[in-house]
Amino acid sequence: MDIPLQHTTVLLDEAVDALLGGALPDGPATWVDATFGRGGHSRLLLSRLRPQDRLIAFDKDPDAIQEAARITDARFSIRHEGFRHLGELPAGSVQGLLMDLGVSSPQIDNPQRGFSFRFDGPLDMRMDTTRGESVAEWLATAELQQISEVIRDYGEERFAFPIAKAIVARRQERGPISTTAELAELVAGTVKTREPGQNPATRTFQALRIFINAELEELQQALEASLAVLAPGGRLAVISFHSLEDRIVKQFIAKHSKEVFDRRAPFAAPQAMKLDALERIRPSADEVARNPRSRSAIMRVALRTEAA
Template sequence: MSVGGADARSGHLPVMVAQVMEGLRVIGDGAYLDGTFGRGGHARRVLERLGPGGRLLLMDKDPEAIAAAEREFGADPRVTIRRGSFAALGDWAPVRDGVDGVLLDLGVSSPQLDVAERGFSFGKDGPLDMRMDPDAGESAAAWLARADEREIADVLWTFGEERVSRRIARAIVARRGEAPLTRTADLAELVAGVMPRGRHDIHPATRTFQAVRIHVNRELAELEAGLEAAHAALRPGGRLAVISFHSLEDRIVKRYIARHAKPPPGNRRLPAAPVFEPSLIAIGDARKAGAAEVAANPRARSAVLRVAEKPAAAELPR
C-alpha cells in the first residue's frame, strides 16, 4: 500500500505512516505500544517489522476499536490487547518490563467521526454524546444540560479558543430552558445562528465541538498523564512518537519534550543547580504531512508529529 492510501482491511487512512515508522525506528525483537489503536493503521506497520520475538501492545478506550483489534490481531502471539486509556498505560503489567517505542495518535479517529451515532461530527446528525469510551463519564448532552453559563464559556474559550464563547454559552443556556440539546445538528445549528456574520473558513461550530469533546473526554489531562507514563515505560534508547491535531495538544507535547531535553534557565541569585541530565532527546523538528498525503487525506492537514528518544545512558525508573 502506498503511503497515505487507505488500508485494504479497514478502509481507514492512517496519518503520516512513513514518518511514524522512521521515528519509532522499529527493531525486530523490540516491544512497542500503540496507545491509540483506532483501526490499526500504524499498528499494522509496526507488526510487519517485528520478528517472532517482538511484542506489540495495543490500547484504546473505544470498545469498537478494541473489537477491531481482537478480530485482526487477537490470534497473533506477539500481540496483547487492552481496553483503556493510555493515561494509565503504566498500570498494565506487560508495560512494566519496559518498551522500545510508544505511539500516541491523539484526538478523535476517522471511524469515530464517520459514525453519526458517536456524536462527534457537526456534519452528521446524531446523539450528542462525544465520549471516546461510551461506557464511562458524562456525555456532551448531559454536561451541557447541567453546566452553568460561565463554565460552558470557559470550556469553549480554553479548549476551543472560541472568541465568542460567552455568546454561545448564553445561547446554549437559553435554548435548554426551552428544550434539552440532545442532537449534534441542534448544537451545530444553534452555534451557527449566533456567530457573527461574514466569511467562515471553517464551519462555525468547529471550535465548539472541539472544546466540548476535549472537556468531556479530559483529553489534555489524559495527554499529560500519558506522556509521563510513556516516558517512564521507555527503555534506554526507546522512542516516543506523538501525533497532535491542534495547537493545544502540540503545545503540551512540545513543552514536555523540551522540559526533559533542555536544562531550565539559570538564575544567578540562586545557588548553582545540579548538573542537568536530559531524560529525553528531541529527534528532529516537528513534522507535518506532505502535500500528496494531504490531497489524499484532508484530515492529515493539521497533523503534527513529534519524536523523542530516551538517552541510552538513562535508567528506567525504579
C-alpha cells in the same frame, strides 16, 4: 446493509520509521501503540517487528477493541483503557511508544457517535461509550460560566460566552439540547463571523469533545508516564492535530531536553536531560491530497536519554 466506515492512517510510514529508527536491543523488545484506533500503525509495526518482540495497544473505544480482535498475531495484545494507564507498564520496559491523538474517521463519520456537526445524531462525543457522561448530559446541567470556560479554553472560541448563553437560554425555554444538529444550528445562529471555509460550530464541537473525554489531561499524564516506561534509547512519537495538543507535546519535550540545575544547590551536578528532541514531521503534499484530514497533523519525535 451497513457500509464499513473507512479510516486512512495519518503519517503511517513516517511514524513507524521514527519508532524503529534506533538501535534495537539483542533480546525481546516491547512496543506500544497508545491509541490503536483502527490499527493502521499497529499492523505496519507488526509487519516489521522481530519474532521475539511484542506490541501492546491501548484504546478506550469499544469499536477499536472489536477491530483489534481481528488481529491474530500472538505478539499483539490490547487493553480497553485510555493511555493514561501507560504508567502501569514496567519501568524502562518500552522500546518505542506512539501516540496518535484526536478522533478517527470512523468516529467522525458515524452519526451515532455525535462527534460531527455534519451529521445529525445523538450529542454524545464520548470516546468510550460504555462509561462516563455524554455532552448532552453535561450541557443539560452545567452552569453558564462552566460552559463558557470550556468552549473558550478548549476551543479557543472568541464567542464562547454568547454561545454558552444561547445554550442555557435554549435549555430554559425548550429543554436541553440532545442532537448534533440542534447544537450546530444554535451556534451558527450565535456566531456571526467565522474564518472562510470553517463551519461556525467547529471550535465548539472540538471544545466539548476535548472536555468530555479529558483529552488534554490524559495526554499530560501519558507524556509523564512515558518518561518512566521508555527504556534508554527508546523512542517517543506523538501525532497531534490541533494547537492545544501540539503545544503540550512541544513544551513537554523541550522541558525534558535540557539539563536541570537546582538553584538551592548551586554546586551540585545538574539533573541530566531525559529526552533528546529528534524531529518534527508534517504530512507530505501527496498525503494531504489523498487525505485532507491529515493537513493539520504534526508528529514530534524524541529519544529517551536516561535510565528510568
